[in-house]
Amino acid sequence: MIPHPIHGRGAQSAAVPQRFGLSAREADGDWLDAQGGVDGPAPKLRTTVTEERARSILSFNRSPDIPFDRSINAYRGCEHGCIYCYARPSHAFHDLSPGLDFETKLFAKPDAARLLRAALAKPGYKPAPIAMGTNTDPYQPIEARYRLTRAVLEVCLETRHPVTITTKSARVLRDLELLTQLARLNLTAVSISVTSLDPRLSGLLEPRASAPAKRLDALAQLAAAGVPAHVSVAPVIPAITDAYIEGILEAAAARGVQTASWIMLRLPHEVAPLFREWLGVHYPDRAGKVMAIVQSVRGGKDNDSRFFERMKPRGVWADVFRTRFRLACQRLGLNRDQPALDCTRFVRPEVGGQLRLF
Numbered sequence: 250m251i252p253h254p255i256h257g258r259g260a261q262s263a264a265v266p267q268r269f270g271l272s273a274r275e276a277d278g279d280w281l282d283a284q285g286g287v288d289g290p291a292p293k294l295r296t297t298v299t300e301e302r303a304r305s306i307l308s309f310n311r312s313p314d315i316p317f318d319r320s321i322n323a324y325r326g327c328e329h330g331c332i333y334c335y336a337r338p339s340h341a342f343h344d345l346s347p348g349l350d351f352e353t354k355l356f357a358k359p360d361a362a363r364l365l366r367a368a369l370a371k372p373g374y375k376p377a378p379i380a381m382g383t384n385t386d387p388y389q390p391i392e393a394r395y396r397l398t399r400a401v402l403e404v405c406l407e408t409r410h411p412v413t414i415t416t417k418s419a420r421v422l423r424d425l426e427l428l429t430q431l432a433r434l435n436l437t438a439v440s441i442s443v444t445s446l447d448p449r450l451s452g453l454l455e456p457r458a459s460a461p462a463k464r465l466d467a468l469a470q471l472a473a474a475g476v477p478a479h480v481s482v483a484p485v486i487p488a489i490t491d492a493y494i495e496g497i498l499e500a501a502a503a504r505g506v507q508t509a510s511w512i513m514l515r516l517p518h519e520v521a522p523l524f525r526e527w528l529g530v531h532y533p534d535r536a537g538k539v540m541a542i543v544q545s546v547r548g549g550k551d552n553d554s555r556f557f558e559r560m561k562p563r564g565v566w567a568d569v570f571r572t573r574f575r576l577a578c579q580r581l582g583l584n585r586d587q588p589a590l591d592c593t594r595f596v597r598p599e600v601g602g603q604l605r606l607f
Contacts, residue, residue: 472505
């Protein structure tokens with residue numbers, strides 16, 4: 250048990266994954282006593298960014314249960330610190346902790362736009378919507394410095410390439426003029442995830458993401474500008490956030506949002522122990538109930554990673570959440586029309602100043 254919460258961060262520890270045989274990190278009581286007496290309190294956690302010289306930026310997948318086959322993640326790690334983030338285990342490939350390291354030791358790919366241009370210029374490339382925000386948030390705080398998401402959107406606008414965005418940040422509005430231009434050509438849609446309507450709860454679950462009210466305001470501004478705005482009630486955490494399902498949908502619909510979706514909490518690999526630890530710190534009174542419901546919809550396990558099963562929880566609780574969501578959407582007129590993005594406008598880009606050959 251962590252004696253005191255680590256404020257401003259989602260994870261409560263920096264344990265490294267054992268599935269790769271890394272040496273465990275453990276701060277024992279004697280060391281902590283000595284540190285307190287000699288060095289004083291531990292220094293405040295600071296966010297660091299390492300620039301990564303990637304050789305490619307488009308990632309392709311063949312997963313049969315997700316609606317896109319390519320994505321861009323210009324950042325690794327995410328300062329938002331969402332405790333439930335299914336991308337946390339990816340930091341283990343850097344021999345780093347999916348816990349605190351994931352949200353404090355970040356990586357940025359400064360060449361993202363150049364690499365995208367090169368990928369789109371290949372003769373055999375065939376356009377299909379590029380998904381941004383599928384792993385880590387494209388509008389996390391360091392985007393204000395690096396502006397990599399904006400640079401990618403500029404390439405998409407220039408080449409008339411469809412692109413979708415998923416975020417938990419109102420910073421998406423900084424690129425509203427670009428998104429508006431893309432939307433006029435039916436080339437973009439933006440999904441904002443809203444987990445609750447309680448700013449205090451949001452501050453515990455996703456400490457450096459935008460507050461719920463700001464996310465809803467961003468949805469309103471996107472919709473008013475003609476950008477297809479989607480609300481994602483994700484993840485639904487039983488006995489923690491499920492009480493907000495209808496309220497989130499009502500608030501989004503009132504702001505002009507026309508489509509919505511929901512995702513049940515997923516706890517792959519190291520996310521499960523991190524989430525259990527978070528429950529023990531912030532909600533010890535209901536930790537057992539939360540995990541019992543989670544396991545009930547995942548076949549008795551913390552997580553089910555099988556294709557088609559991972560996105561489709563089963564059991565009584567899952568049926569309750571699914572029915573509540575469906576009835577609320579019907580009542581609010583959501584999900585009546587979900588037009589596809591236009592892939593026919595694509596113009597292959599020029600690279601290195603050389604004109605395209607006819």
